[in-house]
Amino acid sequence: MQRIRFRLNGVETDVDADPDRSLLDILRGHFGMTGPHFGCGANECGACNVIVGDHAVAACDTPLWSVADKDITTIEGLGSAEKPHPLQRAFIAEQALQCGYCVSGILMSAAALLMQNPNPAGKDVRAALDRNLCRCGSHNRMVKAVLRAAAEMAAR
Amino acid sequence: MTTPAPSPSTPKLPVSLAANPVLSSWVRFSPEGHVMVSPGKVEIGQGIVTALAQIAADELDVDIGRVQMVRASTAASPNEGVTSGSLSVQQSGRAIRQVCAEVRHIFLKLASDRLGVGITALEIDDGTISGPGNIRTSYWELADDVSLDRDATPGAVAKPSTQRTVAGSSVQRLDIPDKVFARRRFLHDSPLPGMLHGRVLRSEFSAAKLVDMPEDRARAIPGLVAIVRDGNFAGVVSETEDGAEAALKALRKGAAWSASESLPDEDRLAEWLKAQPAESTLIDKKTASPSGEKKRTIRRQYSRPYLAHASIAPSCAMAQWTGDRVHVWSHSQGVYFLRADLALVLKLPLENITVEHMEGAGCYGHNAADDVALDAVLLAKAAGGRPVRVQWSREDEMSHAPFGAAMAIEIEADLDAQGEIVGWRHSIWGNGHTARPGRAAQPALLAATELADPFPRMISTNPPQANGGGGDRNSIPLYDFPSWTIESHRLTTMPIRTSALRTLGAQGNVFAIESFLDELATERGEDPVAFRLRHLSDERARDVIKSVARRANWKPDQQTGVGHGLGFARYKNTGAYCAVVAEIEGTEDIRVKRLTIAVDVGETINPDGVINQIEGGAIQATSWVLKERVRFDRQRITSNTWTSYPILRFSEVPEVQVEIIQRPDSEPVGAGEAAHGPVTAAIANAVFDALGVRVRNLPITRDSLIAAMELSS
Numbered sequence: 001m002q003r004i005r006f007r008l009n010g011v012e013t014d015v016d017a018d019p020d021r022s023l024l025d026i027l028r029g030h031f032g033m034t035g036p037h038f039g040c041g042a043n044e045c046g047a048c049n050v051i052v053g054d055h056a057v058a059a060c061d062t063p064l065w066s067v068a069d070k071d072i073t074t075i076e077g078l079g080s081a082e083k084p085h086p087l088q089r090a091f092i093a094e095q096a097l098q099c100g101y102c103v104s105g106i107l108m109s110a111a112a113l114l115m116q117n118p119n120p121a122g123k124d125v126r127a128a129l130d131r132n133l134c135r136c137g138s139h140n141r142m143v144k145a146v147l148r149a150a151a152e153m154a155a156r
Numbered sequence: 157m158t159t160p161a162p163s164p165s166t167p168k169l170p171v172s173l174a175a176n177p178v179l180s181s182w183v184r185f186s187p188e189g190h191v192m193v194s195p196g197k198v199e200i201g202q203g204i205v206t207a208l209a210q211i212a213a214d215e216l217d218v219d220i221g222r223v224q225m226v227r228a229s230t231a232a233s234p235n236e237g238v239t240s241g242s243l244s245v246q247q248s249g250r251a252i253r254q255v256c257a258e259v260r261h262i263f264l265k266l267a268s269d270r271l272g273v274g275i276t277a278l279e280i281d282d283g284t285i286s287g288p289g290n291i292r293t294s295y296w297e298l299a300d301d302v303s304l305d306r307d308a309t310p311g312a313v314a315k316p317s318t319q320r321t322v323a324g325s326s327v328q329r330l331d332i333p334d335k336v337f338a339r340r341r342f343l344h345d346s347p348l349p350g351m352l353h354g355r356v357l358r359s360e361f362s363a364a365k366l367v368d369m370p371e372d373r374a375r376a377i378p379g380l381v382a383i384v385r386d387g388n389f390a391g392v393v394s395e396t397e398d399g400a401e402a403a404l405k406a407l408r409k410g411a412a413w414s415a416s417e418s419l420p421d422e423d424r425l426a427e428w429l430k431a432q433p434a435e436s437t438l439i440d441k442k443t444a445s446p447s448g449e450k451k452r453t454i455r456r457q458y459s460r461p462y463l464a465h466a467s468i469a470p471s472c473a474m475a476q477w478t479g480d481r482v483h484v485w486s487h488s489q490g491v492y493f494l495r496a497d498l499a500l501v502l503k504l505p506l507e508n509i510t511v512e513h514m515e516g517a518g519c520y521g522h523n524a525a526d527d528v529a530l531d532a533v534l535l536a537k538a539a540g541g542r543p544v545r546v547q548w549s550r551e552d553e554m555s556h557a558p559f560g561a562a563m564a565i566e567i568e569a570d571l572d573a574q575g576e577i578v579g580w581r582h583s584i585w586g587n588g589h590t591a592r593p594g595r596a597a598q599p600a601l602l603a604a605t606e607l608a609d610p611f612p613r614m615i616s617t618n619p620p621q622a623n624g625g626g627g628d629r630n631s632i633p634l635y636d637f638p639s640w641t642i643e644s645h646r647l648t649t650m651p652i653r654t655s656a657l658r659t660l661g662a663q664g665n666v667f668a669i670e671s672f673l674d675e676l677a678t679e680r681g682e683d684p685v686a687f688r689l690r691h692l693s694d695e696r697a698r699d700v701i702k703s704v705a706r707r708a709n710w711k712p713d714q715q716t717g718v719g720h721g722l723g724f725a726r727y728k729n730t731g732a733y734c735a736v737v738a739e740i741e742g743t744e745d746i747r748v749k750r751l752t753i754a755v756d757v758g759e760t761i762n763p764d765g766v767i768n769q770i771e772g773g774a775i776q777a778t779s780w781v782l783k784e785r786v787r788f789d790r791q792r793i794t795s796n797t798w799t800s801y802p803i804l805r806f807s808e809v810p811e812v813q814v815e816i817i818q819r820p821d822s823e824p825v826g827a828g829e830a831a832h833g834p835v836t837a838a839i840a841n842a843v844f845d846a847l848g849v850r851v852r853n854l855p856i857t858r859d860s861l862i863a864a865m866e867l868s869s
Binding site: 021029032034035037038039040041042044047076079080081084088091092095098099101102103104123125127130131132133135136138139140141143 | 339550773
């Protein structure tokens with residue numbers, strides 16, 4: 001057991017836990033945040049992606065100790081129905097999903113991309129999402145939605 | 157299946173409504189001003205809940221925002237069997253349209269009596285019924301005086317297509333905001349009060365026997381509630397998910413399993429399929445005096461491997477016992493069927509079991525959703541009345557869930573002196589494509605085969621042709637050949653577990669037929685589009701082919717390393733028409749650049765929903781064709797991770813263009829499975845166009861290209 005401090009969706013937070021536990025287990029099991037989804041447990045699908053600093057990482061493969069003093073953003077911190085992130089608005093506008101299980105991880109990969117590259121081309125979006133798996137075949141709509149969000153953010 | 161339109165003299169209820177005739181089981185008006193619509197079909201990411209809400213909103217003349225869709229549960233919902241086969245719009249949609257038409261008429265009649273004006277003088281706007289002189293009432297005002305606890309009658313007439321305003325438009329899906337804002341909607345994300353976590357111990361070996369399982373290490377893990385063992389079924393229950401994982405890991409370390417059954421040689425799969433004991437069925441035979449005399453026969457063999465459903469979410473379920481009654485939360489495609497199987501295993505009456513649907517990830521057929529429900533029920537027995545949530549591992553999901561069946565398909569064509577087709581024989585070898593729960597005297601659930609008092613593994617069967625067929629789905633040509641013989645050889649052994657995967661056998665059969673037609677056209681030096689049109693009299697079939705050819709500028713000039721190919725089918729020969737032109741590039745690693753698609757689904761309830769389904773199906777089919785093959789050695793499935801079972805990634809996804817051919821007065825049919833067969837064939841034909849190499853064994857990978865080149869040289 002160890003006390004680990006970090007900022008979770010902008011709020012100073014700490015947790016007493018085994019530092020080797022995965023960030024995903026802490027987020028879902030301890031904080032009850034069910035936005036990041038378990039898909040594989042091996043950093044192979046992206047369903048659990050969250051942003052640490054300004055990079056998208058697989059929470060299932062991120063030990064708790066490695067996020068000490070870091071900024072963590074989950075889908076819960078990205079936006080809400082009342083204050084949606086442009087990506088969330090764009091995914092609705094483009095109807096960019098089918099089952100939607102992968103989408104919380106994909107939104108976080110896309111948000112990290114837009115932090116680093118506010119004006120991506122289609123191929124940049126595909127490269128940024130390449131480690132996220134979607135089984136329903138909604139890829140092209142998602143790429144379109146990310147480009148739409150980028151355009152909206154640039155216009156502001 | 158498309159049911160012929162009933163003649164006016166003998167109106168009949170839609171099939172789902174005939175089975176569940178009570179109006180109130182489908183539609184109710186809530187005191188809060190909502191319309192509660194309760195279908196027996198479930199949301200599996202296909203947008204069905206939205207399409208059904210559109211139909212209800214239109215027929216009742218209410219804003220779609222007032223329509224609340226009730227999740228299916230055996231406690232109250234109409235029993236519509238399983239959500240599969242692209243039948244939800246056909247079955248549930250027709251039933252809901254019919255119910256709403258009758259409900260509307262019942263309320264209009266009552267309003268007419270109350271307001272003292274004729275029905276024809278009344279109109280309905282967002283549920284408010286009004287007439288001349290500002291008289292008005294509403295569904296909700298009248299609801300207490302109307303009993304909908306009565307059977308539907310066949311006479312009610314739905315609106316003509318020209319008067320529909322909601323159905324036919326691209327309404328935004330009702331479930332998408334929840335998913336984008338991560339509001340709890342998935343079963344996986346919906347903890348119950350006091351919930352425990354369970355995990356099941358399974359060997360990587362197929363059908364292994366659990367010889368020894370020391371428990372001391374697992375007992376030492378904090379939070380452990382119970383270790384459950386019943387024959388070869390074993391699992392843990394813990395206060396926390398982390399604790400359940402740790403206890404499972406501890407159990408696994410000590411567990412000893414005995415040798416398992418032997419799996420086939422994955423490199424000689426087609427030969428193996430053709431050598432197994434099988435039940436042979438004549439699927440169809442057409443005889444006519446041939447227009448020409450047979451001069452020669454061409455024979456080709458095609459195959460596809462086992463395919464995994466490979467949902468992004470591992471299967472999950474929750475169960476809670478109260479005395480001898482159990483409540484189950486499941487993302488099964490058929491809550492009533494699952495309940496029937498649970499009753500068989502538990503030896504309980506049906507009324508002791510409630511199965512309630514909650515959404516999971518897309519399943520694309522019969523994956524482990526039902527299996528994990530039994531796992532949860534068995535583990536929850538040891539939970540002292542607390543609910544238990546069980547989730548499979550990625551590895552178990554990819555190795556213990558049923559697979560889509562591997563197929564070997566042989567087609568022979570008799571040609572006359574002019575090279576015209578005068579005879580056609582199509583034979584299929586493979587396991588059955590359905591071992592769904594709830595259909596037989598024995599359960600189909602995995603854990604049922606593992607108990608100390610086990611049930612045998614259910615051998616997959618094929619639905620009859622009247623229901624679209626299974627391994628033989630789409631094996632009967634839609635083309636006007638003078639004669640044919642279609643045979644299916646369903647294996648009666650099943651070392652690798654198979655059940656329903658999207659399209660059942662249609663993907664394999666369409667791949668074979670459309671590849672073979674391309675080979676015959678090439679042999680004659682005839683354009684593949686012209687060749688197909690010359691053999692097709694069905695106007696809707698001709699229209700999708702002509703449309704896609706026009707849109708893809710068929711046929712673009714030949715360029716090195718680029719190829720174009722066509723594929724066509726009418727799903728199940730009774731459903732959606734779909735034609736595809738694929739553009740591919742590459743010489744060793746094939747990349748699909750573009751898929752141009754024309755589709756005819758009859759009446760389109762939600763055009764964007766149809767496009768979404770076709771795009772998704774096309775991309776998934778591209779993944780099947782270029783990447784997917786369940787791998788195994790003689791004892792175990794080895795493709796149990798995303799590394800060993802790769803699927804198509806963002807950088808590999810083709811551009812997809814979809815054109816819908818409007819048929820507002822034709823029966824609406826599903827779109828979810830229409831594209832897979834035509835896309836598969838179009839890619840294979842495009843590979844031949846680019847490289848002159850005919851790949852007859854899926855998937856089309858660097859290895860299979862080399863093998864095909866060696867075969868042809």
